[in-house]
Amino acid sequence: xxxxxxxxxxxxxxxxxxxxxxxxxxxxxxxxxxxxxxxxxxxxxxxxxxxxxxxxxxxxxxxxxxxxxxxxxxxxxxxxxxxxxxxxxxxxxxxxxxxxxxxxxxxxxxxxxxxxxxxxxxxxxxxxxxxxxxxxxxxxxxxxxxxxxxxxxxxxxxxxxxxxxxxxxxxxxxxxxxxxxxxxxxxxxxxxxxxxxxxxxxxxxxxxxxxxxxxxxxxxxxxxxxxxxxxxxxxxxxxxxxxxxxxxxxxxxxxxxxxxxxxxxxxxxxxxxxxxxxxxxxxxxxxxxxxxxxxxxxxxxxxxxxxxxxxxxxxx
Amino acid sequence: xxxxxxxxxxxxxxxxxxxxxxxxxxxxxxxxxxxxxxxxxxxxxxxxxxxxxxxxxxxxxxxxxxxxxxxxxxxxxxxxxxxxxxxxxxxxxxxxxxxxxxxxxxxxxxxxxxxxxxxxxxxxxxxxxxxxxxxxxxxxxxxxxxxxxxxxxxxxxxxxxxxxxxxxxxxxxxxxxxxxxxxxxxxxxxxxxxxxxxxxxxxxxxxxxxxxxxxxxxxxxxxxxxxxxxxxxxxxxxxxxxxxxxxxxxxxxxxxxxxxxxxxxxxxxxxxxxxxxxxxxxxxxxxxxxxxxxxxxxxxxxxxxxxxxxxxxxxx
Numbered sequence: 001x002x003x004x005x006x007x008x009x010x011x012x013x014x015x016x017x018x019x020x021x022x023x024x025x026x027x028x029x030x031x032x033x034x035x036x037x038x039x040x041x042x043x044x045x046x047x048x049x050x051x052x053x054x055x056x057x058x059x060x061x062x063x064x065x066x067x068x069x070x071x072x073x074x075x076x077x078x079x080x081x082x083x084x085x086x087x088x089x090x091x092x093x094x095x096x097x098x099x100x101x102x103x104x105x106x107x108x109x110x111x112x113x114x115x116x117x118x119x120x121x122x123x124x125x126x127x128x129x130x131x132x133x134x135x136x137x138x139x140x141x142x143x144x145x146x147x148x149x150x151x152x153x154x155x156x157x158x159x160x161x162x163x164x165x166x167x168x169x170x171x172x173x174x175x176x177x178x179x180x181x182x183x184x185x186x187x188x189x190x191x192x193x194x195x196x197x198x199x200x201x202x203x204x205x206x207x208x209x210x211x212x213x214x215x216x217x218x219x220x221x222x223x224x225x226x227x228x229x230x231x232x233x234x235x236x237x238x239x240x241x242x243x244x245x246x247x248x249x250x251x252x253x254x255x256x257x258x259x260x261x262x263x264x265x266x267x268x269x270x271x272x273x274x275x276x277x278x279x280x281x282x283x284x285x286x287x288x289x290x291x292x293x294x295x296x297x298x299x300x301x302x303x304x305x306x307x308x309x310x311x312x313x314x315x316x
Numbered sequence: 317x318x319x320x321x322x323x324x325x326x327x328x329x330x331x332x333x334x335x336x337x338x339x340x341x342x343x344x345x346x347x348x349x350x351x352x353x354x355x356x357x358x359x360x361x362x363x364x365x366x367x368x369x370x371x372x373x374x375x376x377x378x379x380x381x382x383x384x385x386x387x388x389x390x391x392x393x394x395x396x397x398x399x400x401x402x403x404x405x406x407x408x409x410x411x412x413x414x415x416x417x418x419x420x421x422x423x424x425x426x427x428x429x430x431x432x433x434x435x436x437x438x439x440x441x442x443x444x445x446x447x448x449x450x451x452x453x454x455x456x457x458x459x460x461x462x463x464x465x466x467x468x469x470x471x472x473x474x475x476x477x478x479x480x481x482x483x484x485x486x487x488x489x490x491x492x493x494x495x496x497x498x499x500x501x502x503x504x505x506x507x508x509x510x511x512x513x514x515x516x517x518x519x520x521x522x523x524x525x526x527x528x529x530x531x532x533x534x535x536x537x538x539x540x541x542x543x544x545x546x547x548x549x550x551x552x553x554x555x556x557x558x559x560x561x562x563x564x565x566x567x568x569x570x571x572x573x574x575x576x577x578x579x580x581x582x583x584x585x586x587x588x589x590x591x592x593x594x595x596x597x598x599x600x601x602x603x604x605x606x607x608x609x610x611x612x613x614x615x616x617x618x619x620x621x622x623x624x625x626x627x628x629x630x631x632x
């Protein structure tokens with residue numbers, strides 16, 4: 001009988017789960033559409049049928065010792081999902097309690113950036129680190145902050161909203177209803193917006209002039225930069241410098257050992273990482289200079305599920 | 317025999333000490349000039365002669381169970397003072413070890429803002445709070461951040477430099493060698509600088525036009541504001557709004573229950589506190605709105621010594 005943690009990542013489109021052993025091996029995995037059921041109870045029923053069926057189909061005999069869940073708007077303290085804009089279940093959903101009714105083991109829920117940070121600590125490149133930050137760069141910008149070896153939740157469970165630090169007064173409109181939030185600049189969406197700003201400002205040729213806003217992706221911008229497109233290159237420099245500047249301020253608050261960049265946008269590689277590291281180093285208060293590493297995530301596959309499962313393994 | 321913690325506050329001019337019981341009563345107190353001795357050993361010899369003499373002069377029989385020290389550039393992890401600009405002892409001073417040679421009890425050292433934060437938790441208005449921030453407003457701006465009930469030190473012991481978050485790119489010159497740090501705006505010195513900026517910008521009468529920069533104090537500005545001086549009033553509004561803006565970003569990182577304002581500048585009262593609270597509330601991300609209190613420190617007398625002693629009592 002092998003002990004495993006069940007990791008569940010609830011995304012806006014799909015839910016992915018996996019049974020993860022203490023070494024970070026994913027023994028079985030599976031998925032289902034998140035939005036099929038109007039009632040959370042029906043969704044969970046189907047999810048646990050899938051989990052059982054996946055486990056029965058495996059040669060390994062497993063025992064689930066805990067369930068870790070990454071979900072949007074997840075509240076760690078209350079075990080609830082709170083008014084998630086991109087899920088069908090409205091209001092406050094007592095997710096942890098509902099899961100515990102189906103399997104009586106410890107259930108921990110948190111948001112995806114916190115799960116990513118814990119995944120990095122338990123299974124990834126942050127092993128042995130007790131003070132670090134993970135910045136997730138996807139459609140938006142998430143952050144998971146580890147201090148004294150534990151996730152920083154703060155008083156109400158919602159610490160780590162670095163993406164909503166205001167970095168430009170009266171700046172770009174943000175989905176949160178305010179202006180100038182970091183994620184309006186530093187994210188896949190932010191990259192698109194910067195491309196259009198630069199296309200408006202400059203006269204020079206760019207292959208990006210042929211792409212409508214609605215079809216443009218950060219990946220296309222990264223590829224154009226790789227081919228030497230000046231607007232695309234300047235876009236990444238601008239994005240990275242903005243991130244480096246803000247990280248210098250976050251360092252002044254939390255003094256981490258390293259900052260990990262994680263998510264789709266990081267596939268851009270050096271054109272993102274190098275100017276982030278350079279700007280950070282230049283902007284840092286002297287007592288921090290030369291001490292803070294900018295690193296790539298050490299988790300490749302099944303990152304979301306590993307992160308969710310790590311919430312359980314970190315407590316063992 | 318009454319158990320006490322010896323609290324020591326090492327300031328640039330004076331060193332103050334006190335024997336503090338578990339209730340926060342200061343049983344004996346004393347002081348000596350910090351800069352009299354060139355050698356740290358001679359300074360500590362005199363300090364402990366003073367402590368012993370003060371204790372012998374008291375009717376209470378006391379036993380020191382630990383020594384807490386607040387000092388500039390103090391490193392919690394190494395127990396050292398590192399290159400303090402305003403002390404005579406240069407380089408790295410192994411303060412905790414030197415104290416332990418004289419009295420073999422636990423010795424904890426930290427900077428004065430961290431000591432103030434712990435003092436608030438153990439003896440002040442933050443009793444029972446596990447996630448809060450103390451902002452000390454003196455010549456500069458210090459910060460002590462408590463998360464999960466403990467001081468946030470970060471990887472190297474130097475977390476909590478909110479005063480050195482850069483808030484205006486290419487802004488005011490800071491003593492740290494960079495530009496635009498929060499403490500160049502929000503501190504007693506920042507208030508002076510803002511007065512002069514406003515006197516340059518505006519044409520109107522102000523009693524502050526008669527005071528040279530070198531003689532101007534934040535207290536004079538607060539008093540002028542109390543008499544209705546427009547430049548003085550606008551100075552406090554500007555200062556408070558800048559602080560409120562930055563605190564909204566700090567909240568997005570750490571999600572505290574409350575933020576305490578501490579130190580000389582807070583004597584200005586409502587003209588400081590009200591616009592800080594209003595600006596913070598306006599700038600906060602919606603999930604934090606209505607949740608974060610801006611409060612005055614609950615410690616009146618002997619704050620520095622109580623803070624230093626609280627480092628010991630918090631661990632009991």
